[in-house]
Amino acid sequence: xxxxxxxxxxxxxxxxxxxxxxxxxxxxxxxxxxxxxxxxxxxxxxxxxxxxxxxxxxxxxxxxxxxxxxxxxxxxxxxxxxxxxxxxxxxxxxxxxxxxxxxxxxxxxxxxxxxxxxxxxxxxxxxxxxxxxxxxxxxxxxxxxxxxxxxxxxxxxxxxxxxxxxxxxxxxxxxxxxxxxxxxxxxxxxxxxxxxxxxxxxxxxxxxxxxxxxxxxxxxxxxxxxxxxxxxxxxxxxxxxxxxxxxxxxxxxxxxxxxxxxxxxxxxxxxxxxxxxxxxxxxxxxxxxxxxxxxxxxxxxxxxxxxxxxxxxxxxxxxxxxxxxxxxxxxxxxxx
Numbered sequence: 001x002x003x004x005x006x007x008x009x010x011x012x013x014x015x016x017x018x019x020x021x022x023x024x025x026x027x028x029x030x031x032x033x034x035x036x037x038x039x040x041x042x043x044x045x046x047x048x049x050x051x052x053x054x055x056x057x058x059x060x061x062x063x064x065x066x067x068x069x070x071x072x073x074x075x076x077x078x079x080x081x082x083x084x085x086x087x088x089x090x091x092x093x094x095x096x097x098x099x100x101x102x103x104x105x106x107x108x109x110x111x112x113x114x115x116x117x118x119x120x121x122x123x124x125x126x127x128x129x130x131x132x133x134x135x136x137x138x139x140x141x142x143x144x145x146x147x148x149x150x151x152x153x154x155x156x157x158x159x160x161x162x163x164x165x166x167x168x169x170x171x172x173x174x175x176x177x178x179x180x181x182x183x184x185x186x187x188x189x190x191x192x193x194x195x196x197x198x199x200x201x202x203x204x205x206x207x208x209x210x211x212x213x214x215x216x217x218x219x220x221x222x223x224x225x226x227x228x229x230x231x232x233x234x235x236x237x238x239x240x241x242x243x244x245x246x247x248x249x250x251x252x253x254x255x256x257x258x259x260x261x262x263x264x265x266x267x268x269x270x271x272x273x274x275x276x277x278x279x280x281x282x283x284x285x286x287x288x289x290x291x292x293x294x295x296x297x298x299x300x301x302x303x304x305x306x307x308x309x310x311x312x313x314x315x316x317x318x319x320x321x322x323x324x325x326x327x328x329x330x331x332x333x334x335x336x
Contacts, residue, residue: 005302007334008044009037009326010241010311010320012088013073015048016065017057019262019313020322027068029319034077036323038084041336045081045090046119046311047073051132054125056268071104078112087117089206089241089311090188094122094129094140096164099172102154103247106178112180118151119206119239119310120144121188124273133158141193144168148201149184151180155183186237190273199225204237204308208273209266209285212304215240219305239308240301244287244329245315250289257288260315287312291332298334 009178011034012025034045047070057065074086086108093101101118109116120138123129128173153160155173160263161170177328187198188206198205199222207218219238228235242264257263267280269275287294287309298309314325330336 004307005298006043006308006310007336008046008085008087008308008310008312008314009033011037011045011047011073012068013047013070014050014065014067014326015313016067017053017061017261018050018065018265018268018292021261021317022057022061022063022065023208024065024317025319027073030068030073031076031080033319033322033326034084034261035080037326038081040326040330041200042326042330044117044308044310045072045077046087048089048311049092049095050125050128051095052128055127059185071108074116075108075111077116078108079165081112083091083115084220085110085115085117085308086180087186088119089117089185090121092123092128093144093147094138096218097169098136098150098167099154099169099174102151102174103108105151105183106155106174106176108291109178109180110176116180118203119186119188120148121194124269130196134201138166141197145201148187148197150304151185152182152201156181166321184237186239190218190275192268195221196225198222199233200229203235204239206239206241208241209243209282210240211285212300212306215301215306216304225300232325233334237308237312238305240306241313242309243282243288243315244294244325244335245286245288246291246294246325246329247289250293253293254283257283257286257315261317262313271318288315288331294333 012030016022016024050067145168146164150162160172184203186204186206187202190207245253247253316322
């Protein structure tokens with residue numbers, strides 16, 4: 001079953017208050033989860049990206065959540081792991097200048113011996129961007145498009161200049177380059193813009209919580225966009241991020257899922273990542289059920305084109321529960 005599929009763990013760089021309660025994981029525990037993922041045979045680890053606490057999280061928790069910078073965290077992981085790919089799921093490009101991102105990406109790829117994956121997106125919460133840049137009017141989608149183009153040029157050319165509507169720089173020489181050529185850049189997001197970006201510029205697509213049918217439609221749209229731009233999607237990674245809730249009975253798995261912090265978090269995305277997607281039910285958009293039921297769901301996703309289950313999130317409330325769920329999923333569901 002797992003021969004042509006890859007499974008990666010979502011690591012807690014910025015998950016407190018959203019996917020997990022506050023407090024959830026300190027930096028030592030965040031490192032432990034990644035190291036244990038490699039030990040269990042998972043193929044990759046994926047860190048998310050937040051700068052400031054979201055309004056709904058502040059209302060729910062008195063204690064502020066800990067948000068770690070994903071790139072610094074992955075740099076550390078490069079030294080304490082040997083095989084897992086080190087990925088962002090996703091890096092919010094409007095927080096950063098593309099010249100800096102290209103430098104950081106190449107450095108992590110060098111440190112890890114070619115294991116870095118740059119998943120990128122516009123950011124699910126506009127309020128974070130507006131808190132950083134209260135007087136800056138910016139179309140985030142346009143900025144991400146131009147940033148991806150610029151990063152690819154910076155990773156490929158000796159001297160790079162870029163002149164766009166939102167991104168501009170002149171005569172940058174950025175060395176060393178990444179070990180991987182090209183360094184994989186995955187377009188994160190469910191939106192039409194994310195699919196268009198994947199087909200025009202990127203090396204993969206990374207949406208979240210789509211049904212297999214929705215995923216299949218998205219892949220077809222990306223292929224059409226690529227054809228319109230005279231691209232062939234060789235070595236194009238088709239990934240998805242979902243939540244895992246597995247138990248001995250279907251009812252117990254559903255109860256675990258619906259009582260989890262990550263279930264509440266998904267509802268907070270009703271106006272962004274999951275806009276128009278909640279009516280069909282979150283259970284159908286995630287890996288919820290008995291081991292046999294979840295294996296069947298995985299096969300449906302595979303038939304729809306999914307190759308990588310990236311940044312898996314578990315319906316748990318503590319790090320110890322997460323580690324137990326990781327081990328059980330590895331052994332009983334995917335046979336690692």
